Amino acid sequence: MSGKQRKRSRKTAKDNGTRMETAVESYLQWALDDPRIQRLRLHGSKDIGDIGNVYWHGQPVCIEVKWTQTMDAPQHMREAVTEAGNMDSPYPWVIQKKAGVGLTSMHKLGQQHAYTTTGVMDAMLMLSPSALRARIKPEPLGRKKTMCLITLQEFALILNSGLPLGPDTEE
Numbered sequence: 001m002s003g004k005q006r007k008r009s010r011k012t013a014k015d016n017g018t019r020m021e022t023a024v025e026s027y028l029q030w031a032l033d034d035p036r037i038q039r040l041r042l043h044g045s046k047d048i049g050d051i052g053n054v055y056w057h058g059q060p061v062c063i064e065v066k067w068t069q070t071m072d073a074p075q076h077m078r079e080a081v082t083e084a085g086n087m088d089s090p091y092p093w094v095i096q097k098k099a100g101v102g103l104t105s106m107h108k109l110g111q112q113h114a115y116t117t118t119g120v121m122d123a124m125l126m127l128s129p130s131a132l133r134a135r136i137k138p139e140p141l142g143r144k145k146t147m148c149l150i151t152l153q154e155f156a157l158i159l160n161s162g163l164p165l166g167p168d169t170e171e
Helices: 003-031 073-086 106-110 118-126 130-135 152-159
Strands: 059-066 091-096 113-117 139-141 147-151
Touching (some): 003 152, 059 073, 073 091, 073 113, 091 152, 106 152, 113 118, 113 152, 118 130, 118 147, 130 152, 147 152
Parallel strands (some): 059 091
Antiparallel strands (some): 091 113, 113 147, 139 147
């Protein structure tokens, strides 16, 4: 691969990451009906995730967004846990681009991967309404099954305490 091809490849990866972050920002703004949710700027060595102003039961939620060729869930989760520590959040999450699923509609965005540690998932589901707990069935993730995988839509439902997603359009 020539230097020019490597440069183009890096630019494409960075562009894809930016597109994914922007898509997740838009989805969560829509799903939680909260325009304050936003992409975050880098904070040097003390990065605090990619999406900010997301809270659950009054605590900040750290959201790391990834669009990579392979799902390196253990590495991505370690990054999210570190960044959650930087922002003093008990809730580290990774939103990962799902292969073959586009970013062109709210439905497709909702099908992207969302994962966290089993401890965080258990804690959040324990405080969620029973109807939501019955509906969300996380898949074990990782060789040691220390993480759980759900969809971005299910993650948004947890954040929204099981209430319907999107703005209330009734007048």
